Amino acid sequence: MGSAGFLRVIGIGHRDRADDAVGRLLADRLRERAPPGVEVVDTDGEAARLLDLIAGVDHVVIVDAALSGAGPGTIRRFDAVARPLPRTAFAASTHAIGLADAIELARALDQLPAHCIVYAIEGSSFELGQPLSPAVATAIDETIALVLDEVRVTAV
Amino acid sequence: MARKTIKVDYLARVEGEGALTVVVRDGKVRETQLRIFEPPRFFEAFLRGRAYTEAPDITARICGICPVAYQMSSVNAMEDAFGVTVDGPLRELRRLIYCGEWIESHTLHIYMLHAPDFLGYEGAIDLARDHPDIVKRGLALKKTGNALMTLTGGREVHPINVRVGGFYKAPRKRDLVAMADEVKRARDMALETVRWTAGFDFPDGERDYEFVALTHPHEYPFNEGRIVSNKGLDISVRDYNDHFVESHVAHSHALHAHIRQRGAYLVGPLARFALSFEKLSPLAREVATEAGIAPVCRNPYQSIVVRAVEVLYSCDEALRIIENYEEPDRPFVPVEPRAAIGHGASEAPRGMLYHRYRLDDDGTILEAQIVPPTSQNQPSVEEDLKVLIDGWLDLPDDELRHRCEQTVRNYDPCISCATHFLDLRIDRG
Numbered sequence: 001m002g003s004a005g006f007l008r009v010i011g012i013g014h015r016d017r018a019d020d021a022v023g024r025l026l027a028d029r030l031r032e033r034a035p036p037g038v039e040v041v042d043t044d045g046e047a048a049r050l051l052d053l054i055a056g057v058d059h060v061v062i063v064d065a066a067l068s069g070a071g072p073g074t075i076r077r078f079d080a081v082a083r084p085l086p087r088t089a090f091a092a093s094t095h096a097i098g099l100a101d102a103i104e105l106a107r108a109l110d111q112l113p114a115h116c117i118v119y120a121i122e123g124s125s126f127e128l129g130q131p132l133s134p135a136v137a138t139a140i141d142e143t144i145a146l147v148l149d150e151v152r153v154t155a156v
Numbered sequence: 157m158a159r160k161t162i163k164v165d166y167l168a169r170v171e172g173e174g175a176l177t178v179v180v181r182d183g184k185v186r187e188t189q190l191r192i193f194e195p196p197r198f199f200e201a202f203l204r205g206r207a208y209t210e211a212p213d214i215t216a217r218i219c220g221i222c223p224v225a226y227q228m229s230s231v232n233a234m235e236d237a238f239g240v241t242v243d244g245p246l247r248e249l250r251r252l253i254y255c256g257e258w259i260e261s262h263t264l265h266i267y268m269l270h271a272p273d274f275l276g277y278e279g280a281i282d283l284a285r286d287h288p289d290i291v292k293r294g295l296a297l298k299k300t301g302n303a304l305m306t307l308t309g310g311r312e313v314h315p316i317n318v319r320v321g322g323f324y325k326a327p328r329k330r331d332l333v334a335m336a337d338e339v340k341r342a343r344d345m346a347l348e349t350v351r352w353t354a355g356f357d358f359p360d361g362e363r364d365y366e367f368v369a370l371t372h373p374h375e376y377p378f379n380e381g382r383i384v385s386n387k388g389l390d391i392s393v394r395d396y397n398d399h400f401v402e403s404h405v406a407h408s409h410a411l412h413a414h415i416r417q418r419g420a421y422l423v424g425p426l427a428r429f430a431l432s433f434e435k436l437s438p439l440a441r442e443v444a445t446e447a448g449i450a451p452v453c454r455n456p457y458q459s460i461v462v463r464a465v466e467v468l469y470s471c472d473e474a475l476r477i478i479e480n481y482e483e484p485d486r487p488f489v490p491v492e493p494r495a496a497i498g499h500g501a502s503e504a505p506r507g508m509l510y511h512r513y514r515l516d517d518d519g520t521i522l523e524a525q526i527v528p529p530t531s532q533n534q535p536s537v538e539e540d541l542k543v544l545i546d547g548w549l550d551l552p553d554d555e556l557r558h559r560c561e562q563t564v565r566n567y568d569p570c571i572s573c574a575t576h577f578l579d580l581r582i583d584r585g
Contacts, residue, residue, distance in 0.1 A: 016217055044220040047280075048264055048298050101281060108284035109292065128198045 019123025237498025267294025423507025
């Protein structure tokens with residue numbers, strides 16, 4: 001799983017499912033620009049693996065695609081320590097237990113980091129073999145900037 | 157009985173997405189329909205025109221829970237086509253990576269998805285609040301499975317180290333030996349898991365299944381064997397399409413598989429256990445006997461115990477491989493492509509996974525066929541529901557719905573290999 005860092009950015013998604021790939025594509029691009037002390041990982045969103053990535057660091061920033069009815073490319077920020085994620089917003093997971101469950105499992109097991117921020121990028125297509133939709137592709141740069149701000153604030 | 161339709165938007169704790177409809181008329185279950193969408197169909201098309209060397213990596217992307225199974229069935233098929241035999245330490249390493257996948261996948265299903273059904277919890281989170289130590293045990297056990305997959309596969313989610321003919325890089329003996337203690341601890345946890353699940357209260361539900369699994373003269377099956385059933389089938393993997401047929405049914409995007417002229421059959425833990433019980437490790441046999449499920453278990457609800465026994469066996473088998481491992485001279489057998497048809501099967505955690513490829517003389521894939529275990533088990537799931545649910549129709553809707561969900565979950569249907577959201581409807585007329 002890579003070495004445990006003080007701060008970890010986790011991109012979640014499925015690379016073959018159109019906008020569902022957004023978390024992982026963001027991680028690919030952020031990896032080159034991440035400041036020292038920040039570990040960037042990407043994963044498929046299965047809860048037990050996610051739990052491993054969430055636990056054991058002080059601060060995590062998670063980026064995932066969402067499907068909530070908002071406009072494609074809409075970026076939303078959630079503080080998962082303050083309250084559970086709205087489950088319906090993360091309906092894109094193809095796993096039996098996904099991101100919202102992984103966070104609640106971490107909370108139940110007392111393994112939730114002190115800071116756990118989730119960025120959700122609204123997708124429009126989750127079809128196998130389809131490309132990223134333009135609005136979501138555009139949202140990647142904006143989200144990277146937001147995540148880097150988040151990281152800088154925390155690092156200070 | 158009141159005339160009404162019950163609709164549920166989402167069937168929880170099933171990998172992926174799908175839909176289930178139960179049609180009730182005059183107090184009898186008339187029809188059960190499991191509808192799933194199948195990514196393998198997409199991948200079959202995607203594979204056409206690709207090089208044979210790409211098949212392990214492309215098919216591994218079909219499922220995040222059982223990538224190894226897809227890789228192994230694809231390399232088995234390619235090696236069959238090109239007349240390549242992989243043996244010695246490389247063959248052992250393929251068993252080892254499969255041990256990792258069974259431990260990971262089975263443990264996820266046992267602890268996170270299936271156990272809550274028997275203990276009266278909504279899901280793993282509620283279970284974790286009341287019994288954190290049990291859930292932590294499951295997570296630790298699953299992690300050992302991940303570690304075994306990473307050791308041999310290079311990466312745990314989509315192992316990248318597997319290739320036709322063997323591996324890109326073989327692990328060092330010292331790296332394997334370094335894992336032995338962790339696997340021993342995992343074996344202890346697996347033993348506790350068998351005893352824990354054996355104590356659950358199981359609904360009655362014995363069924364006379366036709367069990368189908370790979371069967372090998374000396375081994376509990378992973379990668380090699382003939383396709384055998386308890387009702388007389390005994391064929392080479394190459395003859396799969398002569399004996400099994402996939403057909404479109406109106407209600408599902410998935411193909412349903414049947415044995416020709418016979419009908420539904422069952423693949424997966426119950427089938428392997430029934431057909432190869434005597435090839436389990438002594439400890440796994442002993443514990444299964446103590447759990448009261450040996451040598452044949454026909455109650456699908458007890459599949460959770462059989463999975464736990466297979467996790468225990470996988471730990472034992474991993475330890476055997478680690479202890480006996482000798483580093484191979486080279487990590488793969490050379491492969492010369494030729495125009496041919498290749499067939500491959502292996503035992504995914506959920507059951508037999510069959511691949512067939514037609515290849516050009518330079519190894520280009522002209523045609524691919526992938527039959528995942530979940531679509532093979534679909535007719536059995538529907539029959540289970542039809543037979544078992546008749547006795548429960550007097551239950552309140554909520555409980556009936558829960559029984560239906562639990563019955564589907566018995567199969568650990570890997571609907572991420574197979575489908576989208578599972579939507580459950582009970583139509584009472």
